[in-house]
Amino acid sequence: MSTLLVLIVLAVVIVIAWLIASFNGLVSLRNRVQNAWSEIDVQLKRRHDLIPNLLESVRSYMQHERSIFESVTQARAQAISAGNNVLARSLAETALSSALGSLLAVVENYPQVRATENMLLLQEQLTSTENRIAFARQFYNDEVMKFNTMQSTFPRNLVASTLGFSPAALFTATETDRTNVQVKV
Amino acid sequence: MTISESAHANAISARFLPRDRESFFDAQRRNRRATWRMSLFCLLSVLVMGIPLALITTPLLYGLALIIADIINSFSPLPAAFWQFSSDLAHLGLIAIGWLLQQKPADPQVLAVGLAVMLLPGVLLSLVLWFGIKLMFQRSGVGGALLALKAREPNQGDLKELQLADVVQEMAIASGFPAPTVMLVDSAGANAAALGTSPDDARFVVSRRLIDDLNRDEIEAVLAHLIASIGNGDLHIAFRMTAVLESCGLLVAFINSPFGPQSRRVLWRIFRYGFRASIGKDNAQEAAVIAKLLSRGSNLETDDIDNFFDSGRRSSLRSIRNFLFFPIFFTNTAIKLCLWFFSMTTLGPAMALLWRTRVYLADASAVELTRNPDGLASALQKLSYEPGEIPGGDWAAHLFFVNPKSAHHGAPDARQRKLIAQAWNTSQNGATAAPISGGITEFYKLQPEFAGTVKAALAGDAQAAERLRTTYHTLQSSDPALAAELPNPDDFLAAARLRDPEALARLMAAHKHALLQKDATQPTKGPSSQPDSSSSHAGLISLHPSIERRLKRLARMGAHFEATKSKSGVIPLVLVLILSPLILLALGLLILLVSIMTMASLVFLVIWLAAIHKVFALLPHTVAG
Numbered sequence: 001m002s003t004l005l006v007l008i009v010l011a012v013v014i015v016i017a018w019l020i021a022s023f024n025g026l027v028s029l030r031n032r033v034q035n036a037w038s039e040i041d042v043q044l045k046r047r048h049d050l051i052p053n054l055l056e057s058v059r060s061y062m063q064h065e066r067s068i069f070e071s072v073t074q075a076r077a078q079a080i081s082a083g084n085n086v087l088a089r090s091l092a093e094t095a096l097s098s099a100l101g102s103l104l105a106v107v108e109n110y111p112q113v114r115a116t117e118n119m120l121l122l123q124e125q126l127t128s129t130e131n132r133i134a135f136a137r138q139f140y141n142d143e144v145m146k147f148n149t150m151q152s153t154f155p156r157n158l159v160a161s162t163l164g165f166s167p168a169a170l171f172t173a174t175e176t177d178r179t180n181v182q183v184k185v
Numbered sequence: 186m187t188i189s190e191s192a193h194a195n196a197i198s199a200r201f202l203p204r205d206r207e208s209f210f211d212a213q214r215r216n217r218r219a220t221w222r223m224s225l226f227c228l229l230s231v232l233v234m235g236i237p238l239a240l241i242t243t244p245l246l247y248g249l250a251l252i253i254a255d256i257i258n259s260f261s262p263l264p265a266a267f268w269q270f271s272s273d274l275a276h277l278g279l280i281a282i283g284w285l286l287q288q289k290p291a292d293p294q295v296l297a298v299g300l301a302v303m304l305l306p307g308v309l310l311s312l313v314l315w316f317g318i319k320l321m322f323q324r325s326g327v328g329g330a331l332l333a334l335k336a337r338e339p340n341q342g343d344l345k346e347l348q349l350a351d352v353v354q355e356m357a358i359a360s361g362f363p364a365p366t367v368m369l370v371d372s373a374g375a376n377a378a379a380l381g382t383s384p385d386d387a388r389f390v391v392s393r394r395l396i397d398d399l400n401r402d403e404i405e406a407v408l409a410h411l412i413a414s415i416g417n418g419d420l421h422i423a424f425r426m427t428a429v430l431e432s433c434g435l436l437v438a439f440i441n442s443p444f445g446p447q448s449r450r451v452l453w454r455i456f457r458y459g460f461r462a463s464i465g466k467d468n469a470q471e472a473a474v475i476a477k478l479l480s481r482g483s484n485l486e487t488d489d490i491d492n493f494f495d496s497g498r499r500s501s502l503r504s505i506r507n508f509l510f511f512p513i514f515f516t517n518t519a520i521k522l523c524l525w526f527f528s529m530t531t532l533g534p535a536m537a538l539l540w541r542t543r544v545y546l547a548d549a550s551a552v553e554l555t556r557n558p559d560g561l562a563s564a565l566q567k568l569s570y571e572p573g574e575i576p577g578g579d580w581a582a583h584l585f586f587v588n589p590k591s592a593h594h595g596a597p598d599a600r601q602r603k604l605i606a607q608a609w610n611t612s613q614n615g616a617t618a619a620p621i622s623g624g625i626t627e628f629y630k631l632q633p634e635f636a637g638t639v640k641a642a643l644a645g646d647a648q649a650a651e652r653l654r655t656t657y658h659t660l661q662s663s664d665p666a667l668a669a670e671l672p673n674p675d676d677f678l679a680a681a682r683l684r685d686p687e688a689l690a691r692l693m694a695a696h697k698h699a700l701l702q703k704d705a706t707q708p709t710k711g712p713s714s715q716p717d718s719s720s721s722h723a724g725l726i727s728l729h730p731s732i733e734r735r736l737k738r739l740a741r742m743g744a745h746f747e748a749t750k751s752k753s754g755v756i757p758l759v760l761v762l763i764l765s766p767l768i769l770l771a772l773g774l775l776i777l778l779v780s781i782m783t784m785a786s787l788v789f790l791v792i793w794l795a796a797i798h799k800v801f802a803l804l805p806h807t808v809a810g
Contacts, residue, residue: 032361039358120344127401128351135359138556143361 022156026165029147033168036140040171043132044079044093050129051076051100054122058103061113068103075099086169093133100126137171144168209552209742216546223539230535231429234527237783239307241519242436244790246306247274251794255801277302282787314432319424321459322431322476327381327388333577336368336390345396352405353389356412359554365389365415373598375571378578378585379411382424387415392575395568397599398625403564405555407586413550419543423584426536431476433524440517451475512789519782526779530772537726540583544730545738558744562736566746567625569732572596588729597667602628604664609635612655642674643681650678670699 055069062068079092104123113119148167151160251271257263281299283289339346349367357364365379367389375394381387389411396404414420435455441448455475507514552558565587573589582589597605606628641649653674661668672692679688736746 036361043358121347124344124348124351128348128355131351131355132358135355135554139359139361 019159022159023163026147026150026156026160026163029143029150030165030168033140033143033147036136036143040133040136040140041084043129043136044089047096047126047129047133048076048080050122050125054103054126057116057118057122058107058110058113061110062106065106068099068106072096072099072103086171090171097130141170144170209549209558212549212738212742213546213553216542216549219542220539220546223535223542227532227535227539230527230531234523234532235308235311236304237523237779238311238436238520239304240783241516241523241786242307242310243303243305244787244794245440245516246310247278248790248794248797251798255798259801274302282791285784311432311436314435315428317459318431318435319428321455322424322428323382327386330380330578330581331368331388331390334370334390334575335577336370339367339369348401349391349396349404352401352408353412356405356408356554359409360412360416362412362416365412367391369393370575372575373572374574374589375568376573376575376585376587376589377407377411378575378581379415379420380581380584381415381420383420384415387420390575390578394571394598398571399564399567402555402557402560403567406551406557406560406564409551409554410547410561410586413554414543414547417543417546417550419547422539422543426540426583427476429532429536430528433528437517437521437524440513440520512786512793515782515789516786519779519786522782523779526775534726537728540728541730545735548735548739549742552739552742558739558742559746562739562744562746563626565732565735565739570596570625570629583728585729587732588727590727597628601664601667604660604667606631608656608659608663611659612652642678645682650674653678666702669695669702672696 051072055072059069075092075096079089079096082089082092104126107113107119150156151165151167254263254267254271277295277299279299280289280295281303284296284299339350341347341350346369349369353364353367362384365381365384365387368391370390370392372392372394375392375398377389377391377395379387379389389408391407395407399407438448438451442452458475548561551561555561568587569591571591573585573587573591575585575589578585578589602625609631638649638652642653657668657671657674660671673695676688676692676695679685680692736744740746
């Protein structure tokens with residue numbers, strides 16, 4: 001009888017230890033997901049800060065392209081005010097990316113702007129910023145994938161929702177982007 | 186933007202790839218399993234090497250203890266229990282030796298204790314040396330290495346160097362890892378490395394030529410590989426491997442120290458360095474020097490003991506001294522032979538194979554970070570055409586992205602490529618030719634055309650010869666130094682077709698002159714004068730996998746590149762098959778030699794120590810039994 005008792009106690013101890021370990025694992029992954037999100041935030045804010053510099057350096061050469069400047073400034077203001085809602089934020093930031101893209105396409109038509117050293121360095125900064133945002137998004141999505149996988153595999157899926165964890169959202173392409181891709185293909 | 190466009194292109198092309206494509210996650214899993222296998226192999230090799238070494242060094246240690254005990258005894262007698270204990274140990278040791286040498290049967294328990302007595306001190310000594318070396322080099326950090334390489338900070342005003350700093354930050358974000366500092370080296374070689382003993386003191390070293398020759402995607406792939414190797418813990422593994430080699434060198438230095446000033450100097454430097462309180466710039470450089478000396482010491486080169494024994498003067502005193510020290514000489518040779526044999530055949534190849542799996546793993550992780558296998562593939566292809574040597578980096582050759590010992594000395598750099606390509610183009614199309622870029626792939630695409638023209642000229646085609654001449658003269662007017670390195674087409678054709686001896690003489694003279702000029706202007710040397718001190722080879726196998734193998738694995742992960750014709754490996758394989766019985770015979774003989782020398786050294790040492798002990802016992806002092 002006593003060996004049975006010992007075995008039961010042992011089993012209960014093992015289950016409790018596993019619960020603690022799973023909880024800790026899920027907590028640390030959730031923290032990594034939040035960390036990755038804040039990294040994206042940092043890079044997006046960096047882009048916000050770089051844009052006024054870019055506009056200043058090209059404004060003097062391109063007096064007639066007022067509409068482009070307006071759209072970029074407006075998109076930037078909207079992105080700053082979008083806050084932390086993932087969907088609204090990603091929509092606003094994608095709009096800002098496309099506005100910047102059209103601005104740079106217009107700059108291509110002004111050779112005297114394109115070749116200045118200032119412009120080259122700024123373009124490098126912009127390219128790097130876009131890359132950093134892309135890689136931050138990639139890292140965030142990878143961490144979200146690990147977090148969601150850990151929650152939904154057996155046997156953790158039995159206890160995950162009870163312990164208070166829910167799957168995180170991926171930073172995916174927005175509605176407009178998806179429709180665009182469909183039209184192209 | 187470029188990233189989304191190229192990713193889009195990749196996504197579309199992914200639909201048309203062959204079905205046996207491997208994702209980078211699978212590749213990583215495969216390589217991690219391979220690492221476990223190779224680590225086991227390394228551990229086994231160390232054990233196999235350790236047994237003869239322990240058998241040789243243990244008697245030395247016991248002898249040293251015995252001599253010290255005898256000296257102490259002659260001043261104040263040691264208790265009888267001590268002598269009883271030591272004679273018990275000797276008895277156990279004799280049982281073990283008897284079992285080893287003559288297969289005398291012995292009680293298993295007693296035998297086990299006897300073997301432990303014989304092996305443990307040597308094993309403990311090796312472990313202590315290894316840990317000591319690790320501690321010492323961990324303290325020094327990576328500053329000395331950077332000084333030896335003459336690395337500098339990137340210049341934020343230069344576009345390419347700013348790009349490099351940006352790419353490092355991007356890769357740090359992609360991997361979730363803090364970005365190491367990146368330093369630049371202005372050298373003739375195109376290479377990059379991650380130096381350091383742990384992720385905390387890791388530094389990137391990139392050569393200026395690499396960022397000149399590669400475009401942004403390729404630099405990104407190279408840096409992704411480096412940061413992935415840091416994240417995968419390759420620095421720890423590399424550090425442990427070099428610590429093993431250096432502790433072997435330290436052991437040899439210890440053995441040599443009674444005989445030679447050189448080893449004593451090395452030991453003194455280490456001693457002084459180990460006890461220094463502060464860590465400054467001199468310390469770091471000192472550590473790098475010590476590392477180089479120690480990794481050289483484990484090779485079979487002429488050294489102190491040979492000088493000791495082969496000195497010219499033959500006096501009777503020297504003969505007596507040689508006779509007295511003969512067992513130590515024998516032990517020394519046995520240790521070095523043992524080390525050389527095992528590092529050539531088992532430990533070296535084990536470490537090389539282990540390191541190769543780490544390189545493949547870093548490649549797969551780089552693809553995971555950049556999601557773009559093409560970048561890494563084209564970077565490897567371009568770098569395979571370039572020299573990879575960075576002066577001052579010999580001892581860390583295994584930490585570089587491509588093998589620094591690749592045989593492309595004197596390949597033209599970007600500016601030279603542009604001039605040569607332009608000259609070639611104008612000879613065909615006249616002065617109105619389109620501008621040519623200095624890109625590597627475009628340059629080497631011209632090679633078949635060039636080879637065809639040379640062949641035609643040799644066969645007698647006047648137009649081809651004229652084209653060669655025009656190219657040469659155009660080049661002479663734009664860069665005479667570069668033109669001087671190439672053979673004059675007139676002389677070349679005359680020497681080859683008409684066997685004109687004067688033309689040949691002129692060619693040789695011009696070539697020699699060009700070489701001298703090159704040596705005078707370039708401060709860096711060509712191939713290093715001490716190939717043994719480089720860490721690009723461990724035993725007979727190179728630590729770096731060949732670029733073809735890496736490209737093949739990248740192709741499985743989805744890279745697209747133009748496959749170059751691979752050299753057929755049939756002939757070497759046939760040779761190996763024919764020679765393998767001979768090789769096996771040689772290996773067997775060497776193993777026999779190592780075991781004979783181990784046993785003989787044991788016997789010699791025991792006799793020698795017994796004699797010394799007897800001498801002490803005969804001295805008229807108070808002695809307890």
